[in-house]
Amino acid sequence: MNLCRVCGNNNVTEILDLGATPLANSFLKPEQLNDPEPRFPLVVGFCCRCGLVQLDHAVPPEILFRNYIYVSSTSQTMPAHFAAYSDEIVARFARSSQDLVLEIGSNDGCLLQAFKRHNVRALGIEPAANIAGIANAAGLATMNDFFCERSAQTIRDSEGTAKVIIGNNVLAHIGNLRDFMAGIDVLLRPDGVAVFEVPYLVDLLRKSEFDTIYHEHLSYFAIGPLQKLFQSRGMRICDVQRLPVHGGSIRVYVSREGTGPDELPSVEELLWVEKSEKLDLLETYEAFASRVEATKQKTRALLSELKASGARIAGYGAPAKGNTLLNYMQIGRDWIDFIADQSPHKQGMYTPGSHIPVVSPERLLEDEPDYVLLLAWNLKDEILEQQSEYLNRGGKFIVPIPEPIVIAGNAGAGKAANVLQ
Ligand code: SAM
Ligand code: ZN
Numbered sequence: 001m002n003l004c005r006v007c008g009n010n011n012v013t014e015i016l017d018l019g020a021t022p023l024a025n026s027f028l029k030p031e032q033l034n035d036p037e038p039r040f041p042l043v044v045g046f047c048c049r050c051g052l053v054q055l056d057h058a059v060p061p062e063i064l065f066r067n068y069i070y071v072s073s074t075s076q077t078m079p080a081h082f083a084a085y086s087d088e089i090v091a092r093f094a095r096s097s098q099d100l101v102l103e104i105g106s107n108d109g110c111l112l113q114a115f116k117r118h119n120v121r122a123l124g125i126e127p128a129a130n131i132a133g134i135a136n137a138a139g140l141a142t143m144n145d146f147f148c149e150r151s152a153q154t155i156r157d158s159e160g161t162a163k164v165i166i167g168n169n170v171l172a173h174i175g176n177l178r179d180f181m182a183g184i185d186v187l188l189r190p191d192g193v194a195v196f197e198v199p200y201l202v203d204l205l206r207k208s209e210f211d212t213i214y215h216e217h218l219s220y221f222a223i224g225p226l227q228k229l230f231q232s233r234g235m236r237i238c239d240v241q242r243l244p245v246h247g248g249s250i251r252v253y254v255s256r257e258g259t260g261p262d263e264l265p266s267v268e269e270l271l272w273v274e275k276s277e278k279l280d281l282l283e284t285y286e287a288f289a290s291r292v293e294a295t296k297q298k299t300r301a302l303l304s305e306l307k308a309s310g311a312r313i314a315g316y317g318a319p320a321k322g323n324t325l326l327n328y329m330q331i332g333r334d335w336i337d338f339i340a341d342q343s344p345h346k347q348g349m350y351t352p353g354s355h356i357p358v359v360s361p362e363r364l365l366e367d368e369p370d371y372v373l374l375l376a377w378n379l380k381d382e383i384l385e386q387q388s389e390y391l392n393r394g395g396k397f398i399v400p401i402p403e404p405i406v407i408a409g410n411a412g413a414g415k416a417a418n419v420l421q
Contacts, residue, residue, distance in 0.1 A: 001056050004047035005177050005219060006229050012045040012054065015285035016210070016292065021327040022352035023059065024214035024320035025069045033350060040215055042324070046285050050228045053201055053220040053285070055213075058175045061127070061146060064216055065173070068128035070320065072110035074343045075379055079110055081245055082168075086114035089164055093193050094120050099163035102155065102187065104147040105170030109135030116140065123159060125151060148176070152183030162187050165194040169246065172198050172217045181233045193261075194235070194254040198226075202277050203248025205284065208402040210292040211325040211375075212247060222279050223250070223270045230254050239264045247378045247401075291402075296329045299404045303335050306371055314369040315339035316383055316397070317376025318346045318358045325375060325400060326354040336373060340364050364390045371406070373398045384409070 001012040020039040028037075043056040072078045094101055097119050106112055106124025108131050115122040116139075124142035126132040132144040145151045147167075155162075165188055174180045184194055199212055201222040213220070227237055238261045239253040250270070255261065278284045306313060315322065318341040326332070332354045339351065340361040349358050364372065364387060372390070374380060374397045384397065384407070391397070391409020399405050 001045045004052055005054055006052045006225050007050035009047050009049040012047045014043055015046045016044040016289045018042040018328045024323040026352045027346055027349035050225045051280055052225040055218045058218055059215045065127045068131050069345050072107045077379055077382055082111040082114045090118045093164050100159055101164045102162040104167040106142055107131055109138055109140030112140040147183055148179045149182035152186040156187055161189040163189050163192050168197040171196045172219045175218055185233050191259055197249050197251045199246050200248050200250045205288050208291045208295055209247045211321040214320055214324045222274050224274055237267050240266045240270050295403060299329055299400050302404050307335055311370040313371045315373045315375050317341055319376045322375030323352050371396050371398055377401050
């Protein structure tokens with residue numbers, strides 16, 4: 001295994017091998033279906049020194065992020081989440097309209113838009129040219145670049161330092177954390193706060209969310225290793241919140257040592273949770289790997305049985321994580337006829353590796369498949385609500401994570417859906 005991304009230790013132990021898979025967001029156009037698909041190892045390791053769970057193989061960021069297909073505004077959940085988020089940040093930290101709020105990995109400007117309502121001076125930095133273009137076209141100032149020490153210096157020269165730096169769902173994507181933290185150090189005002197949202201390792205393990213493992217996600221964070229990362233630049237975590245998004249995330253607030261808010265009890269409380277979840281022990285990850293294998297066998301058995309009984313099965317949601325699940329579980333077109341997804345960027349394309357066509361959600365009512373495998377399980381409530389008509393007509397959803405369960409609707413609403421035994 002490679003050296004640990006946080007502490008540089010060479011004692012990273014392999015804990016899970018999900019096979020060699022194509023990149024989770026490399027959806028294919030019809031004319032690409034016969035081309036060879038590059039595959040990359042998806043092997044997860046655990047650093048016995050700092051506790052960071054991490055991918056061994058890093059695909060170059062230029063390949064992953066210069067053209068990007070995930071658009072934050074596609075779901076209803078994320079804009080609502082970001083609206084509340086911006087309210088909180090403005091109330092707690094960005095009191096003057098002159099304060100600069102910098103968002104790293106600002107994507108299509110979903111959060112920048114929320115800050116605009118508050119009349120805050122907000123700037124995004126986003127390497128994907130296609131998506132930074134959407135934000136700029138909407139009047140949301142976005143620099144098209146990777147965040148690193150070099151680009152941070154450019155921003156400081158033109159905009160000054162930032163009162164608030166935000167990174168949502170981007171820290172896990174960074175291969176060179178040392179360079180990234182150097183950039184934060186360049187740009188953060190002495191009294192500034194950096195706020196990062198990352199999927200939380202405790203939730204990943206508890207709910208067996210193994211499908212959130214794919215090449216873009218190089219690190220799977222808990223508070224322990226994050227503290228070591230920030231300490232390496234003279235910074236500390238002063239507050240942390242748990243959030244339901246993306247299957248369970250944390251939002252950490254970071255300030256320079258000796259300045260900023262006092263450390264709140266939330267930090268120590270979560271460290272205790274991590275201790276009681278035994279995140280520091282290798283055996284925790286061995287048990288996780290066994291659960292992942294068991295989920296694969298159960299899901300395959302269920303789908304195979306349904307297919308043998310003549311059922312027609314579709315999928316709902318074509319998120320990146322769906323492709324980890326499909327490829328690891330070796331589920332393809334012989335079982336799943338099509339996948340419905342709201343994103344116009346994905347419709348008309350085929351899933352990487354499994355080559356299942358992505359179509360618009362209307363197809364569910366047109367075709368009325370007997371079962372729908374819910375790949376975007378993190379948006380379950382939103383999707384069941386939207387598809388209440390499909391459920392009313394007798395359709396059923398299969399939720400694969402943490403364990404496959406079948407949900408059938410009644411009474412006309414997703415909220416009234418029944419879990420079948
Ligand atoms: N922040 C948005 C959200 O939470 O919905 C988007 C999250 S998306 C999973 C990750 C984003 O980070 C992508 O838009 C990607 O292009 C961007 N990204 C990846 N590496 C980056 C880097 N070094 N600097 C800035 N953005 C980066
Ligand atoms: Zn380490």
